[in-house]
Amino acid sequence: MKTILQELNGAISARGALVVARDGMLVAAEVRDGVDVERLAALGAALVTDVGTSLLATGLDGFTSVEVAAEQGKVVMAEAGPMYLLVLVGARLEIGPGSIEIQSAAQKLIRAADLALN
Amino acid sequence: MGSIASWFGGGTVAAFVERARKRMAAGKLEDAAKVVERGLERFPSSNSLLDLRLSLKRARAHKTMRRYEARIQSTRDALAYEELIKLYRELELPDEARRKAAEYCDAHPQRDSPHLVLGEMDLLTFLEDLSARHGHSAHGHLVQASNLNALALQPRVLLAELYFCVGADRSLVKVRDALRSMAPSTTQMDAALQVMDSIADPHADERLQGLFERIEVDGQLVRDPEDWPLSRRASGKAIVSEESAEPVIQRLVDQGVLDEAVVLRRDGTLMTHGTSGGAPAESEGTLIQSTEARGGFIEVVRTIGRKVFPQASEFDMGKFRRCTLRGAFGNIVVGRVGNVMVGVRGPQSADPLRMWERLSVELENVCRGAA
Incomplete structure (x- = not known):
């Protein structure tokens, strides 16, 4: 999984990427210097557990993607089978949960998870 | 129009x-x-x-920035530092401004102005994200700026604002006394002194360490920054009121642009809520926890405002714009408009950015029209 995250970081010049399980547990992470992996994992956990729980309490299904956009960067989270892929990127307009690079990495993660289980 | x-x-x-x-x-x-x-x-x-x-x-501004940078590299000119930091702030590049101000601190350790810049920026960030880290940093820099320049008014004014907002009433007494002896009498300063006279408590039991941490955990300030008479942030910013927000929300819901919309005050209480399904599930101005479908959306917006925005601000990405969630439920967009947190929910077919822009533009227009 780390290789998939490394390749993704390189492809879109991301500051970091990680995989979190649906219970908010960190599965794998790959971040550049200066990015605190624990803080990024805490953000991933808050999105999956706090926001996910409040959506379920509302009677809404869980989310398939999240994008937290700021002036000079964004956090993108996309569903990857039983997990979520979270990416920290610069303010690139074209990068979002539907970007081909992020979707491709999500598919690779699903396959890697399947292989690990079988 | x-x-x-x-x-x-x-x-x-x-x-x-x-x-x-x-x-x-x-x-x-x-x-x-x-x-x-x-x-x-x-x-x-x-x-x-x-x-x-x-x-x-x-x-x-690219050429101008390069010119200032060249002067800094060759002579460490304090004026060039100040002009470049000011330019970065005007161009809304807070990380660059912060980095340059830190470099300015190292190059000119006896000057108060870089500490003032860092203190003011951290104060702004703290009032937005309520993180203890930014509160402590703002406090440290503003105290340092005051110590380095015994006659400087601005760091003391900002310290008073910080103490006012976090409820550090004993510290507020000291800075009030300093301001009373230093500051010229103006309508706003007199109003600020009057506010401080009414609340400052020399006997309050306080530890700043605990105050900042408590605010981060509670997710709300002790006093609203908009009640501070010297706040520069209040001017020019759209002030959304219940009277102005409610008709906008209801119209967009009635027109079918949005399925649901919520406006929350800074403290997380409900200002207004519109839904295509009817009456809200939470009383106005209260924090009743509800698991019913309609009240639940309010909780989703509140959770994003309290948990996601503060945590995401740890990554120096500048000013937040919005958080967009997609799923089988459609699209949800949450962001700040002036003094409030707004959340909207629309169908999957709707473009979330357009949905958001439509609401935020209307809200800001109504508020400007009302001002």
């Missing part, structure tokens, strides 16, 4: 944006700026046009 539907449905904002982008791509920055300004005359609150104006300002 045309209807909102004609602004967006007719793509007029998009047309201005496209024309300006074409000129930018051709290197005609002055022409692009004129197109953007014409667009903003018609649509003063369009996020797309405001973003483009900022991008153009940055592109046009």
Whole structure:
């Protein structure tokens, strides 16, 4: 999984990427210097557990993607089978949960998870 | 003024944006700026046009930035540092401003101004994200600026604001006394002194360490920054009130643009809630926890405001714009408009950015019209 995250970081010049399980547990992470992996994992956990729980309490299904956009960067989270892929990127307009690079990495993660289980 | 539907449905904002982008791509920055300004005359609150104006300002300021940078490299000129930091802030590049101010601190350790810049920026961030880390940093820099310049008024004014907002009433007494002896009498300063006289408590039991941490955990300040008479942030910012927000929300829901919309105050209490399904599930101004479908959306918005925005602010990404969630439920967008947190929910087929822009533009227009 780390290789998939490394390749993704390189492809879109991301500051970091990680995989979190649906219970908010960190599965794998790959971040550049200066990015605190624990803080990024805490953000991933808050999105999956706090926001996910409040959506379920509302009677809404869980989310398939999240994008937290700021002036000079964004956090993108996309569903990857039983997990979520979270990416920290610069303010690139074209990068979002539907970007081909992020979707491709999500598919690779699903396959890697399947292989690990079988 | 045309209807909102004609602004967006007719793509007029998009047309201005496209024309300006074409000129930018051709290197005609002055022409692009004129197109953007014409667009903003018609649509003063369009996020797309405001973003483009900022991008153009940055592109046009490039040479000036390089000139200041060269002066800093060759002579460590304090004035060049100050001009460059000011320019970065005008161009809304807080990380660059912060980095340069830190470098200025190292190059000129006896000067108070870089500490004032860092203190003010951290104070602004703290009042937005309520993180203890930014509160402590703001406090440290402002105290340092005051110590380095015994006559400086601004760091003391900002310290008073910080103490006021976090409820550090014993510290407020000290800074109030300093301001009373130093500050010229103006309507705003007199009002601030009056406010401080009414609340400052020399016997309050307080530890700043605990105060900042408690605010981060509670997710709310002790006093609203807008009640501070010397706040510069209050001016020019859209102040959304229940009277102004409710008709906007209801109209957009009735028109089918949004399925649901929520406006929360800074402290997380409900200001207004509109849904295509009828009455809200939470009383206005209260924090009743509800698991019912309609009340639940309020909780989703509150959770994003309290948990996601503060945590995401740890990554130095500058000013937050919005958080967009997609799923089988449709699209949810949450962001700040002036003094409030707004959440909207719409169908999967709706473009979340357009949905958001439509609401935020309308809210800001109504607030400006009411001012």
